[in-house]
Amino acid sequence: MAASTCSRDRSHGGKISTMTEDRDYLSAARFVDSDDPAIQAFAQQALGNAKTVKDKALALYRAVRDQIQYDPYIDFMDPAQFRASAVLRAGKGFCVGKSSLLTAAARAAGIPARPGYADVRNHLTSKRLKELVEGDIFYWHSYTELNIDGKWVKCTPAFDAVLCERAKIAPLDFDGVNDSLFHPFDQAGRRHMEYLTDRGAFADVPFDTIMADFRKFYPKLANASPAAAGSFRDEVTT
Numbered sequence: 378m379a380a381s382t383c384s385r386d387r388s389h390g391g392k393i394s395t396m397t398e399d400r401d402y403l404s405a406a407r408f409v410d411s412d413d414p415a416i417q418a419f420a421q422q423a424l425g426n427a428k429t430v431k432d433k434a435l436a437l438y439r440a441v442r443d444q445i446q447y448d449p450y451i452d453f454m455d456p457a458q459f460r461a462s463a464v465l466r467a468g469k470g471f472c473v474g475k476s477s478l479l480t481a482a483a484r485a486a487g488i489p490a491r492p493g494y495a496d497v498r499n500h501l502t503s504k505r506l507k508e509l510v511e512g513d514i515f516y517w518h519s520y521t522e523l524n525i526d527g528k529w530v531k532c533t534p535a536f537d538a539v540l541c542e543r544a545k546i547a548p549l550d551f552d553g554v555n556d557s558l559f560h561p562f563d564q565a566g567r568r569h570m571e572y573l574t575d576r577g578a579f580a581d582v583p584f585d586t587i588m589a590d591f592r593k594f595y596p597k598l599a600n601a602s603p604a605a606a607g608s609f610r611d612e613v614t615t
Contacts, residue, residue: 403489407582420437420482421486424437435551443539445478447472447537459582459587473492491522492520493579
């Protein structure tokens with residue numbers, strides 16, 4: 378892995394311009410382990426008959442969004458929760474893990490991809506999760522950037538269709554051309570989510586930096602027992 382693999386990249390919307398970038402955003406990494414056989418098989422199955430880069434990207438996005446359950450009640454001390462292949466095998470994960478999976482699947486399909494991060498305010502989270510984070514600001518919320526026809530496009534595969542139905546919000550759509558980052562409002566017109574700070578994109582999950590901030594800002598969440606957390610899907614209906 379190149380020395381720049383974990384470097385921050387602020388070239389949003391730009392084209393891949395160097396061989397180093399091309400290598401970094403197509404290569405396997407510690408958490409974006411696109412060389413894992415399960416990742417490669419998942420990507421191949423998700424692609425189906427898709428031919429164009431855009432159609433492939435859309436197929437991968439939908440597969441990760443809806444086949445992998447969103448679950449924020451995990452062991453945040455376990456690096457596997459951030460690794461694409463582990464999230465795939467578990468069939469569930471939180472936003473960082475699901476973004477890592479989409480990034481890895483895209484790279485396995487030959488599409489340059491990188492995980493991106495932002496701090497967001499989420500107004501419609503569950504009561505239990507809000508208590509664990511002690512507020513409504515979520516640091517290091519993750520999205521994925523895909524290079525489609527020479528343009529970096531952002532998308533967020535975190536919230537699966539079943540969860541969205543229970544939370545009474547439409548699943549976040551992605552057309553492969555425009556950025557698709559968040560639900561600003563729910564179906565009743567109530568504010569749902571807003572982005573506060575964009576932290577940029579990386580070639581791999583910046584695990585150590587994320588964990589340092591989680592320990593600092595979310596001591597309850599970092600120390601919570603996943604087994605006792607309950608079902609987030611059930612909680613969002615209350």
